[in-house]
Amino acid sequence: MKNFKLATKMLLLTTILMSSAVIVAFVAVNRLSAVSAQLRQLVDSTIVKANDLSELHVKFLASVRAQKNSVLSPEDDTSKAYAAISRTSLTEARDVLGKLKELVTKDRIEKQSKVIDDIVRAFDKVESVHNAILDLSVQNTNVKARRLLSGDVQRETELLLSRFRVWADDATGKGVATEAQVTRLRALYEIHDRLMSIQPIVTKHIESSSDEEMSIQESKLDDCLEQIKNGLMVASGGNIANQVDVTTTLSELKMTLARITKYSRLDTNNQSTSMSLNESRVAADELVKRIDELENLLLAEAKDGRDSSDAAYKLAVWWILIATFSGILLGGLIAYLVKESVTRPVFQVRNLAQAMAGGDLRQRIPLEQQDEVGELSDATNSLADSLTRIVTQIQKVSESLAGSATDLTGVSNQLLSQSETVSMKSASVASASEQLSNNISTMAAAAEEMSVSVASISSASEEMSVNVGTISSAAEQTSTNVGIVSTAVGEISSSFTDVLNDVREGSRVAGEASRMADSATATIQTLSQSGTEISKVTEAIKMIALQTNLLALNATIEATSAGEAGKGFAVVAHEIKELAHQSAKAAEDIARKIEGVQNDTRQTVQVIQNVSQIIKDINSSAGRISLSVEKQTRAATMISHNVVEADKGVSNIARSIAEVAKAAGDMSRNVAEAARGATDVSRNVGEAAKASGGISSDIHGVSVASKSTNQSASKVHESAERLDQIAKELRKLVGRFKTNTEDTDAE
């Protein structure tokens, strides 16, 4: 897990998430298909069954309605048509019932099968009753009887009546009212009466449905017919011939009546009606009850189906929830593991980076991971390594920088102290010139006073003389002071010149040294070349020694060949050989030494080059010093110049005062002249005062210049110190980085 690539981890994570999603989807589909199966069953069986059942119900009711219509319809044709409709409906209902039964048996629900069996039984019963009713209703006996009554009976009755009317006419037509004729008419009347009563009786017979009523009506009818038969004899008047057709007609009537009664006896209409009202109803009620029962069962089944589909739905929801939760749990666990394997090393890297930012370069990440994070940590480690190296180098550099800064501080300190000396000296000059100025001011005041005194007092020449003496002494003092200033300034100037000279000398010496170093390098190069040449020579010597050796060898061989005679020569040859050997060895020695010298030479050249570089550095710093010192020298020269001018002015004053003294000598003789001279003095002193003011201001300028020099020296010093500070700071900064090398140093 640790060493997988990030992409692999992500892939793993994604795979788990996807597989959990797939599992959830699978579970959902599975459960939903179960729910759908439940619903389908509900729709397929229960609803179809309910539909079939209601269709059965409807068909049955339609059949019953057609049956009622058939029973009620008086017409034969319509009744038959209704009966046909009813039969068809019933057949259809039978078909539907068969279908329903098939469905129920297919479903194998015991209760329903039982009820459907009941329904089938009830239906069979209803069908049989129904068929009977229909058979009866089709016959329509009452109607036939009535038709016979209104047809045949009427006709035959009419026929008989017409005969009887003939007979009545016959009886009356003779014109003689005999007893026989009266009897005959009475009989005719009775027969007529009886004949007329037949019809109502028959009608009553047809209408009646009970047997007693029918038999009463039949006996009445028989009575009537008997009376008519009996009355015929009388009525016919004895005419047998007339009786023949009457009797035939009467027998016909009798037969017709018999048929009517037979029909009436059958009484199908009433029977069918009563059957339809009783048995059929009972059977139909039974059937409807069964159907209702089945309907209730189907309702229960539908309810069950709904409940089970509800349960399946709930189960599906639970399954989906469980699968989702387990997927989320598993995915979360894996994600946490992956996150751990990614973030922990990343945090370590961050900590390392923070430690590095805080200056601690000793930490490393001990991570043995092969993925990108491992590479990152490795790269960070190597970064820390290289930083450590760099910091170590910087430390070294800062050390050397600090050394240089310390050196520079020393130099600047020296410069500062020198410039302070200059400043001090210029300050003393300034104070001296200040004193001078004061003195001159005093002198001016005195001169003013003198002038006033000379103008007013002519007798006080003695006093004036004293005054002039005071002035003279003051002037002398001034002169002395200026002389001191001049000397001091001269000292400064000369010290600056000395410094400058020293610096120039230093620069010159450095240049000389550089040149010397160059020439030394050149000389040493020459030396090296000479060494190479010497080694060539030694090579030659070695060669010669070799040749000599060989020569000596051959000489020895020759001498040996010569035997006794060559013995002495052999000794010489041996000596030569030895010599050659020694010279070869010496040449070898020289070559070795020359090699050493050449090595030394190379090192020397290196050293001289280093020295030359250092001298160049010194030279450039001397140039800088020279520049600043020259500036200061210029300032000092300016001071000197001003002081000289002041000296000149003071000399002038002294001269003038001398003149004043001379004039004072003359004053006793000529006050006016003295007065003029005093005015001159006053004027001259004013000038002197002006000049001395100028000196003072110049000297002040010198002082300011020297201060500024001092300031710039201080600035240099400050800069040097700041550099030193910076160097220290750098060292401190670098010191903040804790590296392992430092550690080992500390240890």
Add this chain to the structure above:
Amino acid sequence: MNEKSVDIEGRVGGWPDSESQATGATNGIDSETERLFCTFRLDGQLFGVDMLDVKEVTTETTSMHIAHAPDEVLGLVNIRGHIYLALDLRTLLGMPETELTGDSRLVLFKPSVGNAFGVIVDAISEIQSADPDSLEPFSPGDHEGLVPKLRRVDLIAAICKLPDELLVVLNPLRFLTIVEQNIATSV
């Protein structure tokens, strides 16, 4: 001494006068106190030949190769107008071949040893004198007189024990003989 003369007589019958000269010289020196050997180095090992057989040692080693010559023959060398046959002693002694260096020398032999020839050696060494006591005749010993053919080992005449190493004394009389014999057998 007796052994050696017998040895030479038994194996090298070819050059009666060179043999008599050589033996004569040997006898002459032998009868005196010591013998002198011109020594040289081959493959770091010290070899030597009797100095009386040596004519000259030169630094001239540039030779002209002879076509179809056997491996032992390096070529012809011109020494002051005279042409000498230069043999490679390394090949003769069965040592691996090397390039010629600045130390390589050509040792020329007297006409008594063979007609105008010399051998190339790696470096020339001292003239070494040796007591007869320190000389030990070298004899393979097994089939003496049975095989008429010379072998490489027959080039060695004696072993001389020097204070710090052994000196192998070669018999230059057999150098050319063995080369010729090899040519004869190979053809």
